[in-house]
Amino acid sequence: MDWVLLAEQCLNGFQLGVLLFLIAAGLTLTFGIMDFVNLAHGSLYMLGAFVCATVATWTDSYLLGVLLGLPVLLALGMLIEVVALRTLYQRDHLDQVLATFGLILFFNELVQVIWPLDGMNIAMPEILSGTMILPLGIEYSTFRMMIIVVGLVVAGGLWYAVGATRIGMQVRAGASNRRMASALGINISLLFTVVFGVGAMLAGLSGMLVTPILGATSGMGEQVIILTFVVVVVGGIGSIRGAFLAAVLIGLIDTMGRSFLDVLLLTVFSANAAEAAGPALSSMLIYVFMIVVLFFRPQGLFPPRGA
Amino acid sequence: MQILSPRTVFAALVLTLFAAMPWLANTFDQSHYQDVFARIMIWSIAAVSLNLMLGFGGMVSFGHALYLGVAGYAVGIAAHHEITNAWLQWSIGLLSCALISAIFGAISLRTRGVYFIMITMALSQMVYFLIISAEEYGSDDGLVIYARSDFGLAWLDLNDAMIRYYLIFVLLIGCLYFSYRLVNSRFGMVVRGARSNQDRVEAMGYSTYWYRLTCFVIAGVMCGIAGLLSANVEEFISPDTLHWTRSGELIFMVVLGGMGSVFGPVTGALVFHLLSKELAEITTHWHLVFGPFLVLIVLFAPRGIDSLFGLSRGIGGRADK
Numbered sequence: 001m002d003w004v005l006l007a008e009q010c011l012n013g014f015q016l017g018v019l020l021f022l023i024a025a026g027l028t029l030t031f032g033i034m035d036f037v038n039l040a041h042g043s044l045y046m047l048g049a050f051v052c053a054t055v056a057t058w059t060d061s062y063l064l065g066v067l068l069g070l071p072v073l074l075a076l077g078m079l080i081e082v083v084a085l086r087t088l089y090q091r092d093h094l095d096q097v098l099a100t101f102g103l104i105l106f107f108n109e110l111v112q113v114i115w116p117l118d119g120m121n122i123a124m125p126e127i128l129s130g131t132m133i134l135p136l137g138i139e140y141s142t143f144r145m146m147i148i149v150v151g152l153v154v155a156g157g158l159w160y161a162v163g164a165t166r167i168g169m170q171v172r173a174g175a176s177n178r179r180m181a182s183a184l185g186i187n188i189s190l191l192f193t194v195v196f197g198v199g200a201m202l203a204g205l206s207g208m209l210v211t212p213i214l215g216a217t218s219g220m221g222e223q224v225i226i227l228t229f230v231v232v233v234v235g236g237i238g239s240i241r242g243a244f245l246a247a248v249l250i251g252l253i254d255t256m257g258r259s260f261l262d263v264l265l266l267t268v269f270s271a272n273a274a275e276a277a278g279p280a281l282s283s284m285l286i287y288v289f290m291i292v293v294l295f296f297r298p299q300g301l302f303p304p305r306g307a
Numbered sequence: 308m309q310i311l312s313p314r315t316v317f318a319a320l321v322l323t324l325f326a327a328m329p330w331l332a333n334t335f336d337q338s339h340y341q342d343v344f345a346r347i348m349i350w351s352i353a354a355v356s357l358n359l360m361l362g363f364g365g366m367v368s369f370g371h372a373l374y375l376g377v378a379g380y381a382v383g384i385a386a387h388h389e390i391t392n393a394w395l396q397w398s399i400g401l402l403s404c405a406l407i408s409a410i411f412g413a414i415s416l417r418t419r420g421v422y423f424i425m426i427t428m429a430l431s432q433m434v435y436f437l438i439i440s441a442e443e444y445g446s447d448d449g450l451v452i453y454a455r456s457d458f459g460l461a462w463l464d465l466n467d468a469m470i471r472y473y474l475i476f477v478l479l480i481g482c483l484y485f486s487y488r489l490v491n492s493r494f495g496m497v498v499r500g501a502r503s504n505q506d507r508v509e510a511m512g513y514s515t516y517w518y519r520l521t522c523f524v525i526a527g528v529m530c531g532i533a534g535l536l537s538a539n540v541e542e543f544i545s546p547d548t549l550h551w552t553r554s555g556e557l558i559f560m561v562v563l564g565g566m567g568s569v570f571g572p573v574t575g576a577l578v579f580h581l582l583s584k585e586l587a588e589i590t591t592h593w594h595l596v597f598g599p600f601l602v603l604i605v606l607f608a609p610r611g612i613d614s615l616f617g618l619s620r621g622i623g624g625r626a627d628k
Contacts, residue, residue, distance in 0.1 A: 037421055094367045099605040101555040106598030113592055226432045229425045279440040287433035291414055
């Protein structure tokens with residue numbers, strides 16, 4: 001096996017994990033605090049991509065696209081929460097799932113009305129478009145490296161905010177016992193609007209980060225939302241730390257499976273069998289992983305403490 | 308039950324409409340409506356099967372379209388290898404549905420609430436990606452089915468549109484009758500009881516896990532019937548059939564019609580399809596209206612169209628949170 005390739009795929013897996021974490025962070029908190037299933041979280045990822053692409057096209061600056069996109073997504077998330085989602089907290093999961101499914105249909109179509117039908121593409125900023133040489137002679141795309149760094153910074157920031165600030169304490173209190181926290185004087189509904197807005201912003205950021213690579217397309221949210229659910233479930237609902245570890249694990253498993261499973265199979269099976277089974281197995285790998293995790297630990301790998 | 312309650316009269320009217328549709332379509336020279344209604348009846352069967360779990364068992368499966376796809380691919384793959392014998396094809400299709408639903412049900416029923424929703428969703432996506440990676444069977448382009456299932460009987464020749472239509476009709480009636488008998492049987496009582504108070508049912512000595520699993524498998528196989536029929540009507544099957552958004556639409560049909568009412572899902576499938584067809588003719592962006600419509604139904608009419616006929620007699624209703 002080629003070690004440089006292995007290292008490169010490790011980084012790719014890590015980068016996918018970081019992107020998944022950005023989406024999963026908001027989702028796991030809304031689950032944890034409000035017991036609310038939001039299928040439409042993927043739509044915020046999509047909207048982030050479109051807003052960023054639009055601003056970047058106007059101003060010719062990707063950085064401005066991201067910087068202006070973030071507050072837009074924050075406001076949008078809070079608006080959606082107040083207008084549409086707030087009434088759903090008291091309903092059962094079925095209602096939440098269905099209503100947010102309706103929102104997905106709406107947003108996907110809205111995006112097609114406002115923006116070009118085949119989506120938008122933007123160029124990578126010039127400074128980041130090259131490759132960089134890492135130690136041991138590994139060559140890696142600067143832009144992807146930037147994604148990893150941004151993701152790690154955000155993860156660190158979130159970890160600090162949830163673990164060491166006053167509002168983070170309130171979030172944790174809300175997640176472990178909503179009623180008790182509310183009885184102690186925390187304005188849960190305001191807290192939740194803020195948490196939802198921040199979650200929307202992070203999901204949007206994830207969308208913005210992939211736009212130069214994948215472009216912005218209608219329906220891009222559905223492709224990641226299931227993966228994100230897997231992350232949240234595996235990590236343990238309501239746990240930021242769990243979401244991060246699970247996201248990285250799943251990013252690595254998925255990427256490694258896709259690149260190396262057929263090679264591994266070759267050592268056991270004939271070339272034909274390995275070629276046929278490789279892609280099939282690798283696409284199932286993370287789901288199998290989730291099943292195994294839930295079979296042995298139904299509450300996820302790293303459930304929040306005290307919950 | 309009162310024989311002539313508004314609910315029964317309505318059901319009878321809808322079924323009469325289904326039965327008369329080929330004649331009506333022909334008379335008013337709108338022959339494509341025969342196909343439209345064939346599809347509506349197929350979706351009705353799928354929705355009726357989902358209702359067994361969702362409405363009566365309180366199991367929110369977000370991966371039910373999986374069985375449409377599994378059975379459809381059984382027909383497609385068999386035809387691809389030039390096996391067109393319907394008895395063989397259909398047995399393979401329904402057995403695979405039974406097997407897959409038994410395995411997936413056994414796994415997902417270990418969990419509750421949100422976890423159950425997500426696991427059923429993830430499992431169906433797993434099969435979705437599996438099919439996409441199968442290049443021999445067309446991967447994401449789908450698989451054209453060149454020959455319909457062949458029963459070897461002249462009066463059951465599926466190439467005849469009229470025979471196809473009435474086979475679907477008869478199977479729909481069969482599924483409705485079966486689910487009516489099932490939910491009113493001792494088995495159905497246990498499943499419904501487990502939805503409203505699981506601990507109490509357990510305390511009475513029933514192992515609710517096995518009852519739920521059986522219900523899961525029955526629903527999977529019944530949905531498989533819809534998949535077999537759909538493959539024969541469309542002569543095409545694609546991974547899109549079992550995408551999780553299809554499962555979402557199925558849930559919506561059940562809720563729109565009225566969960567936990569035996570006939571509700573048929574009403575739901577009918578309204579869902581006519582509405583989306585009409586809206587699609589007005590504007591290509593009909594989802595812009597349809598999405599909020601779904602939200603409004605959930606917010607203001609969570610018991611669906613069936614609730615217009617007053618409370619049903621203890622059957623069904625919604626599980627409390």
